Amino acid sequence: xxxxxxxxxxxxxxxxxxxxxxxxxxxxxxxxxxxxxxxxxxxxxxxxxxxxxxxxxxxxxxxxxxxxxxxxxxxxxxxxxxxxxxxxxxxxxxxxxxxxxxxxxxxxxxxxxxxxxxxxxxxxxxxxxxxxxxxxxxxxxxxxxxxxxxxxxxxxxxxxxxxxxxxxxxxxxxxxxxxxxxxxxxxxxxxxxxxxxxxxxxxxxxxxxxxxxxxxxxxxxxxxxxxxxxxxxxxxxxxxxxxxxxxxxxxxxxxxxxxxxxxxxxxxxxxxxxxxxxxxxxxxxxxxxxxxxxxxxxxxxxxxxxxxxxxxx
Amino acid sequence: xxxxxxxxxxxxxxxxxxxxxxxxxxxxxxxxxxxxxxxxxxxxxxxxxxxxxxxxxxxxxxxxxxxxxxxxxxxxxxxxxxxxxxxxxxxxxxxxxxxxxxxxxxxxxxxxxxxxxxxxxxxxxxxxxxxxxxxxxxxxxxxxxxxxxxxxxxxxxxxxxxxxxxxxxxxxxxxxxxxxxxxxxxxxxxxxxxxxxxxxxxxxxxxxxxxxxxxxxxxxxxxxxxxxxxxxxxxxxxxxxxxxxxxxxxxxxxxxxxxxxxxxxxxxxxxxxxxxxxxxxxxxxxxxxxxxxxxxxxxxxxxxxxxxxxxxx
Numbered sequence: 001x002x003x004x005x006x007x008x009x010x011x012x013x014x015x016x017x018x019x020x021x022x023x024x025x026x027x028x029x030x031x032x033x034x035x036x037x038x039x040x041x042x043x044x045x046x047x048x049x050x051x052x053x054x055x056x057x058x059x060x061x062x063x064x065x066x067x068x069x070x071x072x073x074x075x076x077x078x079x080x081x082x083x084x085x086x087x088x089x090x091x092x093x094x095x096x097x098x099x100x101x102x103x104x105x106x107x108x109x110x111x112x113x114x115x116x117x118x119x120x121x122x123x124x125x126x127x128x129x130x131x132x133x134x135x136x137x138x139x140x141x142x143x144x145x146x147x148x149x150x151x152x153x154x155x156x157x158x159x160x161x162x163x164x165x166x167x168x169x170x171x172x173x174x175x176x177x178x179x180x181x182x183x184x185x186x187x188x189x190x191x192x193x194x195x196x197x198x199x200x201x202x203x204x205x206x207x208x209x210x211x212x213x214x215x216x217x218x219x220x221x222x223x224x225x226x227x228x229x230x231x232x233x234x235x236x237x238x239x240x241x242x243x244x245x246x247x248x249x250x251x252x253x254x255x256x257x258x259x260x261x262x263x264x265x266x267x268x269x270x271x272x273x274x275x276x277x278x279x280x281x282x283x284x285x286x287x288x289x290x291x292x293x294x295x296x297x298x299x300x301x302x303x304x305x306x307x308x309x310x311x312x313x
Numbered sequence: 314x315x316x317x318x319x320x321x322x323x324x325x326x327x328x329x330x331x332x333x334x335x336x337x338x339x340x341x342x343x344x345x346x347x348x349x350x351x352x353x354x355x356x357x358x359x360x361x362x363x364x365x366x367x368x369x370x371x372x373x374x375x376x377x378x379x380x381x382x383x384x385x386x387x388x389x390x391x392x393x394x395x396x397x398x399x400x401x402x403x404x405x406x407x408x409x410x411x412x413x414x415x416x417x418x419x420x421x422x423x424x425x426x427x428x429x430x431x432x433x434x435x436x437x438x439x440x441x442x443x444x445x446x447x448x449x450x451x452x453x454x455x456x457x458x459x460x461x462x463x464x465x466x467x468x469x470x471x472x473x474x475x476x477x478x479x480x481x482x483x484x485x486x487x488x489x490x491x492x493x494x495x496x497x498x499x500x501x502x503x504x505x506x507x508x509x510x511x512x513x514x515x516x517x518x519x520x521x522x523x524x525x526x527x528x529x530x531x532x533x534x535x536x537x538x539x540x541x542x543x544x545x546x547x548x549x550x551x552x553x554x555x556x557x558x559x560x561x562x563x564x565x566x567x568x569x570x571x572x573x574x575x576x577x578x579x580x581x582x583x584x585x586x587x588x589x590x591x592x593x594x595x596x597x598x599x600x601x602x603x604x605x606x607x608x609x610x611x612x613x614x615x616x617x618x619x620x621x622x623x624x625x626x
Binding site for chain 1: 386395396442443444445458460461463465466467468469470471472473474475477478479481482489490491557560561562564565566567568569595597598599600603
C-alpha cells in the first residue's frame, strides 16, 4: 500500500484517540491510549510512542506525511498546550515537538475544538461553508469560529474561547476564576449543576431524584427521553442560555450555521430546538431566519481526528 | 497629472464625505455633500453627481480607477444599504449600483465601520496588524472585526454588529427593538442617556445640570475636561460597559488591539483608561496584558474615506 497518510490525534483529559487518515478522509486505522494515569508527560509520550511506532512501521513509515494534534488549550503558533485545566499535566507543554520527535515526523497542534471545526468543514456538516461556528459540548464548552473559510486563531493562536464568554453576569463561579462563564451552564458539567440546583430548590417529581449525588448528563438525557418533565426543562434552560449567548456571537461573525458537537449535543432536538428558539428570539432582525442550527455529521470521536489530520495536508 | 486615483465615499445619515485618494493613501481632493434633506435617494444621487463629475473631469476621468463607499448597514456582497435606521431613506438601496452609474466607474460598498477598519489597517493605528477590532463610537456604535488580515464579512456580508451585542441583559430599549444593546450605553447617544438618568436620580452638583434637556456628548466631554466629577464618572461607567463586553469579544477573535474611533473616542484617556481597566479585569487569564487599547491614528473624517477608497485597489 503506498497511500499517503496523515496521523490525527485527539487529546483529551482522559483519553487520547488517534487515527491514520488518507486524503479522502477515510480513517484506515484507529485506536486510543489513556491520557490519565501518567505521572509525567514523558511517560505518556512513551506509551504513545510504543503504541504508534509499530503501526507506523506496518503502514509504511514513508507514507506518513505528518501528525496533526487537537488538544485543549492548544496553540497552533507555538505547538504548545497552554495551562489546560482538564489535562493531567500543568503549565506549558510543547506537545507538537514531543510527538514529532517521538514519531520522527513533523507535527502540528491546535485547539481541540478548532480541530473538530476543521474536520466538520472538510468532511462533515460544514462542508462547503466559509462562515460557521462549531461548538463542542463536552465536560467543558469549546469552540471554533470560521470566517472567510479560515479558522480564526487570533494574534496569539488562542482565539475561540466561547466557553468563557460571560453568559450570566455575576453568575456561577467558573474554574477560570471568573463568574458566569457559558461553560458553567452549557456543557455536560453545566447541565448537571443546573439539575442539582433545581432538585435542591424544587419539589416536583423527577426520575433524576433517584440519582442523589451522582447525577450525570447521560442520566439527564435518559430521563428526558422517557419524558421526565424536569429533565426536558433542563434542556430548555440550557438551550436558552446557549441561544441568548450565541445570538451575540452571530452579530460578530454572521455565520451560515452553528454546529453542535460532543456528548451533550447527542441529546439532539431536545437541546437543539430550544437553542434554535432562543437564538431566533434574541437575534438582531437582519440575522433572523438565516442561521442554521445543526448537529455534527461526524461520529464524536472522528471529527477531531479528521480535523487534526487535515492540519497536515 | 497621470496618477491613479480611487474615490472614497463615507456616507452618513447627515453628511456624505468624499475624497480622491492616491495609492500612497494621500487624499488629493476632498469635500462633502449633505445626505439629509433629499426626499428621494435619486435627488441625493443627482447632487452627488453634480458635485463629483466636474472634479472627476478635472482630475482626469481615466485616472479614476473606481469608487469605494462606506455606509451604515452596507453589504459588500450586494452593494446595498440594508434597512439603515439612521439614513433618510428606508428599505434596501442599491447604492453601489447608483453611484457607479452616476459616475461611470465601478463602485463597491461596505459597512462604514468596516471601511474605517480597512483605513486603519492600511494607513492608521492597525498598520501591519492581522487581528484587531475597530470600534466606532458615534451616534451609534459600529465595528469591524479583522482576523487573519481579512475583514470578517460573514456569510451574508452583515457581520460586525458589536453595537447590538447585549451588554446589559433586559437593559435599555434599543431602536432595534431589543433590550440592552451595547450602543444604548456606549455611544454619543448612550452616554447622554446615562447622564440624563443620573441627573434625574442623583443630586450631586455638576456643570451638566446647566444643560437641562439638551445635553450632548460634547458637553459631557467639556465638563469632564474641567474636572466635573459626574462627567468623569460617566466615562468610567461607559468604559466599564465597553470593557466588560469587549472582554467577551476578545475571547472570540483574540485581537492584538482594539482601536476606538469617532466622536466619543475623542475624549481620549478619560474614556480609554476605564475601558482598558475593565477590559483587563474581565479578561480570561490567557488574554490578560496582551490586548492594546488604542485611539484611531487617523483624522475622524479620513479613516472611512481612506478605507472606502482602499476597497478599489
